[in-house]
Amino acid sequence: MLATFILGILAGALAPRAVPHVKRALEGIALADVPLTEDELRQVSFAATLVAAAVLALIFGSDSMLALTVGAAAGVFAPRLIDRLQARSRPSDEED
Helix, strand or coil: HHHHHHHHHHHHHHHHHHHHHHHHHHHHHHHHCCCHHHHHHHHHHHHHHHHHHHHHHHHHCCCCHHHHHHHHHHHHHHHHHHHHHHHHHCCEEEEE
């Protein structure tokens, strides 16, 4: 279950990096005539990485899709949370 959670985190974190590859693949499938917005491309990219992670999880013998989904959500939001925590820990430039 932990491995599936980690696969989910990786799927969520790698989804933005997969956008150009997904766009190229969709254009190769003849969807170039159907323009997709940036949001739609990100969603399709996230779905593609999540499906790939689910296939890997099934290959490794884990069937906890809840852990995969929660991990993917954590992978999507983790960079924002880390940035926010780091911003809080930095000393402010303002003097009292």
